[in-house]
Amino acid sequence: xxxxxxxxxxxxxxxxxxxxxxxxxxxxxxxxxxxxxxxxxxxxxxxxxxxxxxxxxxxxxxxxxxxxxxxxxxxxxxxxxxxxxxxxxxxxxxxxxxxxxxxxxxxxxxxxxxxxxxxxxxxxxxxxxxxxxxxxxxxxxxxxxxxxxxxxxxxxxxxxxxxxxxxxxxxxxxxxxxxxxxxxxxxxxxxxxxxxxxxxxxxxxxxxxxxxxxxxxxxxxxxxxxxxxxxxxxxxxxxxxxxxxxx
Amino acid sequence: xxxxxxxxxxxxxxxxxxxxxxxxxxxxxxxxxxxxxxxxxxxxxxxxxxxxxxxxxxxxxxxxxxxxxxxxxxxxxxxxxxxxxxxxxxxxxxxxxxxxxxxxxxxxxxxxxxxxxxxxxxxxxxxxxxxxxxxxxxxxxxxxxxxxxxxxxxxxxxxxxxxxxxxxxxxxxxxxxxxxxxxxxxxxxxxxxxxxxxxxxxxxxxxxxxxxxxxxxxxxxxxxxxxxxxxxxxxxxxxxxxxxxxxxxxxxxxxxxxxxxxxxxxxxx
Ligand SMILES: Nc1ncnc2c1ncn2[C@@H]1O[C@H](COP(=O)(O)OP(=O)(O)OP(=O)(O)O)[C@@H](O)[C@H]1O
Ligand SMILES: [Mg+2]
Numbered sequence: 001x002x003x004x005x006x007x008x009x010x011x012x013x014x015x016x017x018x019x020x021x022x023x024x025x026x027x028x029x030x031x032x033x034x035x036x037x038x039x040x041x042x043x044x045x046x047x048x049x050x051x052x053x054x055x056x057x058x059x060x061x062x063x064x065x066x067x068x069x070x071x072x073x074x075x076x077x078x079x080x081x082x083x084x085x086x087x088x089x090x091x092x093x094x095x096x097x098x099x100x101x102x103x104x105x106x107x108x109x110x111x112x113x114x115x116x117x118x119x120x121x122x123x124x125x126x127x128x129x130x131x132x133x134x135x136x137x138x139x140x141x142x143x144x145x146x147x148x149x150x151x152x153x154x155x156x157x158x159x160x161x162x163x164x165x166x167x168x169x170x171x172x173x174x175x176x177x178x179x180x181x182x183x184x185x186x187x188x189x190x191x192x193x194x195x196x197x198x199x200x201x202x203x204x205x206x207x208x209x210x211x212x213x214x215x216x217x218x219x220x221x222x223x224x225x226x227x228x229x230x231x232x233x234x235x236x237x238x239x240x241x242x243x244x245x246x247x
Numbered sequence: 248x249x250x251x252x253x254x255x256x257x258x259x260x261x262x263x264x265x266x267x268x269x270x271x272x273x274x275x276x277x278x279x280x281x282x283x284x285x286x287x288x289x290x291x292x293x294x295x296x297x298x299x300x301x302x303x304x305x306x307x308x309x310x311x312x313x314x315x316x317x318x319x320x321x322x323x324x325x326x327x328x329x330x331x332x333x334x335x336x337x338x339x340x341x342x343x344x345x346x347x348x349x350x351x352x353x354x355x356x357x358x359x360x361x362x363x364x365x366x367x368x369x370x371x372x373x374x375x376x377x378x379x380x381x382x383x384x385x386x387x388x389x390x391x392x393x394x395x396x397x398x399x400x401x402x403x404x405x406x407x408x409x410x411x412x413x414x415x416x417x418x419x420x421x422x423x424x425x426x427x428x429x430x431x432x433x434x435x436x437x438x439x440x441x442x443x444x445x446x447x448x449x450x451x452x453x454x455x456x457x458x459x460x461x462x463x464x465x466x467x468x469x470x471x472x473x474x475x476x477x478x479x480x481x482x483x484x485x486x487x488x489x490x491x492x493x494x495x496x497x498x499x500x501x502x503x504x505x506x507x508x509x510x511x512x513x514x515x516x
Contacts (some may be wrong), residue, residue, distance in 0.1 A: 012248065147419075148450060150404030151397055166450055168400045183450075 023143070024088065025158070027059040027080070032069040034079060041083045047194070048174070049084070051156035057085045058109060062092020073100040142177075149173060149187065169209060178202070184229075190217075191234075201234040206243070216241050249282075249357040252364045253382035255406075257398030259369030261390045262427040265463055266485070267366035268296045268472040270386070273489030275330035276474075279361040282321065284352075285335035286378040287368040288344055294334045297324065298470020308336040311348030317355055326475060331360075341374055349377045371405060381411050384421045384492075386454065390428045391440040396448050399424075403449070423454040425488065430459040431503055442502050455488035457481055458501040
């Protein structure tokens with residue numbers, strides 16, 4: 001209820017420090033070739049331009065520095081900005097890099113509690129470095145949303161997407177991984193949007209306008225009445241979308 | 248510091264201005280110094296419903312443009328000396344409303360008012376955006392029909408992503424549902440969504456249900472906010488809403504079908 005008005009006297013403090021946790025994508029670099037970095041970054045961001053537009057990002061150069069490949073931070077920051085992202089931190093930099101970052105107004109983060117600073121071996125090993133310099137660490141992360149996703153809103157997750165509320169008609173949720181909706185799913189849900197055919201959608205009440213896995217979709221009209229409003233899981237089996245009630 | 252309330256909906260004609268006038272009067276009647284602002288530039292409706300249309304000298308846009316001071320433009324209500332109205336301009340175009348200008352006016356009002364009620368225009372364009380941008384609380388007015396509910400849902404999305412609180416990562420705007428023009432007999436016939444249907448779709452805290460009532464038209468024709476008609480069902484509904492907003496525990500009314508005269512006489516259901 002409207003407590004602010006009642007409790008705040010005229011000489012209320014003008015500011016207050018609060019501790020808050022944010023989820024920010026980390027750009028882990030594994031090539032020092034700026035041309036390739038720029039190309040691949042542009043390609044990534046163009047997949048979901050709205051999502052990436054002005055998105056904050058922390059870049060991680062720890063792995064490169066271990067290979068003695070020290071990037072020029074000013075060039076890197078310019079490339080990131082050019083892709084429409086806003087660099088808000090450096091991780092794993094050497095002294096010179098950290099100094100350059102600070103000169104650009106980019107804060108320095110420590111690597112102590114970072115889990116995914118090294119590019120995953122499995123992905124990096126079989127390919128030449130030149131082909132996989134950009135491995136966003138968010139790929140393995142899960143996005144958790146606790147508020148309803150309303151009509152007209154659009155959410156994109158690079159990993160799994162878990163929503164602890166409803167998804168309204170007219171809303172759209174996309175994930176490269178799985179989608180879980182612990183509420184009714186009335187909007188459009190697209191899992192495995194980068195082609196992951198193993199992705200699944202789970203929801204506690206199916207009333208979706210459209211569901212899709214790896215580009216194979218079904219619209220509301222094509223969903224059988226027996227699964228409507230039921231808790232279901234949705235997956236691909238031999239290129240067919242299967243909607244199965246969870247009992 | 249004032250608490251800024253936006254009365255909004257997305258869809259037009261659902262009862263925003265009626266609600267703004269009623270709750271502003273309700274809060275003022277309880278002794279809270281309240282201002283109510285008309286954001287509907289070009290249409291100017293609030294002053295009619297408040298019955299002060301013949302006392303308008305300066306308007307909101309004049310204040311934003313620095314052509315008049317806030318004190319010159321604010322009109323004191325004739326029924327309640329704790330209530331002030333800031334009318335919209337009928338002649339200016341909507342672009343005169345700027346974020347900076349609105350922010351300044353609200354900041355100045357916040358200094359000596361306890362509540363500022365912003366009557367939003369319909370739609371999701373500039374006027375509606377500015378009406379909600381600075382809000383602390385949102386009264387989302389919805390009629391029990393699918394298109395109105397859908398528009399409200401859209402507006403709720405904007406409240407949670409495009410407001411100042413959202414941009415600054417502050418505590419989100421508190422959102423309340425006001426279900427207006429509710430007619431239980433038509434719900435029963437299946438012509439209208441029920442309270443439960445609407446709550447199921449929006450999953451939002453219900454502040455109150457305002458029945459469809461002739462008293463609303465009578466009140467607006469005579470330029471007296473309907474909340475002052477304490478005999479009327481709509482007036483009582485708004486009084487309940489103000490009480491609940493201020494933290495009082497009031498059971499919901501006007502949800503069930505009124506018993507018809509015959510049913511009363513014969514005790515039928
Ligand atoms: N509870 C009610 N019962 C009957 N009529 C009502 C009720 N509430 C509003 N109305 C009528 O509906 C019409 C629209 O009301 P109002 O002007 O308050 O809506 P609004 O949302 O402000 O409209 P706009 O979007 O044009 O600004 C008016 O004629 C009003 O008298
Ligand atoms: Mg209006």
